[in-house]
Amino acid sequence: MMPVPTKAQVLDWFAAAKANPFFRRGVIAAALIAIADQASKYWIVHVIALPARRKIELSAIFDLTYVENRGASFGMLAGGIGSRVILSSISIAVATALVIWLGRLNRRFAAVGATLIIGGAIGNLYDRVAYGYVVDFLDFSGLFFPWVFNIADAAINVGVGCLIVDALTHKADAAKPA
Numbered sequence: 271m272m273p274v275p276t277k278a279q280v281l282d283w284f285a286a287a288k289a290n291p292f293f294r295r296g297v298i299a300a301a302l303i304a305i306a307d308q309a310s311k312y313w314i315v316h317v318i319a320l321p322a323r324r325k326i327e328l329s330a331i332f333d334l335t336y337v338e339n340r341g342a343s344f345g346m347l348a349g350g351i352g353s354r355v356i357l358s359s360i361s362i363a364v365a366t367a368l369v370i371w372l373g374r375l376n377r378r379f380a381a382v383g384a385t386l387i388i389g390g391a392i393g394n395l396y397d398r399v400a401y402g403y404v405v406d407f408l409d410f411s412g413l414f415f416p417w418v419f420n421i422a423d424a425a426i427n428v429g430v431g432c433l434i435v436d437a438l439t440h441k442a443d444a445a446k447p448a
Contacts, residue, residue: 284373286374290372290373290374292372293381295385296375296381296384299389300385301389301392302389303388303389303422304389304393304396306421307390311405314334314336314407332409335418336407337405338404339406340354354402357398358395358398358399361392361394362395364387365387365391365392368384380437380440387425389422389425390429391422393420393425404420408420408421
């Protein structure tokens with residue numbers, strides 16, 4: 271178990287985070303990602319009424335398909351209230367850890383990755399807490415494989431990609447002789 275930070279440590283972190291332009295921009299961008307995700311889901315559910323239609327075929331590679339994802343990626347860990355609590359707790363823990371890290375970050379690509387993951391985690395967390403499932407609707411199964419996702423999922427995946435690229439680039443920079 272991690273030790274609880276002291277008041278001085280929290281104040282030091284907060285002062286550093288306030289002075290960090292990546293933190294300020296990242297928090298705003300993460301909020302905008304979560305808002306865009308929720309707005310798109312509102313539009314799909316209430317304006318397009320996709321739940322009643324189930325699927326709208328748009329092209330050979332892209333459709334709008336309504337899915338209530340009660341698990342994690344690809345429906346893993348789908349279940350009742352237990353999985354809902356576990357997945358919500360994981361989302362909260364990941365978003366919190368990434369917000370703390372974002373306050374310390376000084377690398378642009380890592381900050382973008384953390385921001386995307388935070389925004390996506392919050393977007394999907396809202397669905398999971400409010401409805402018990404995450405609304406998915408972007409269906410590119412004609413192109414790759416049968417995976418229906420949403421804006422939050424896309425942000426999380428691109429964010430993970432950014433963190434991987436940053437880690438590989440940062441490791442390569444650290445290995446170069448001065």
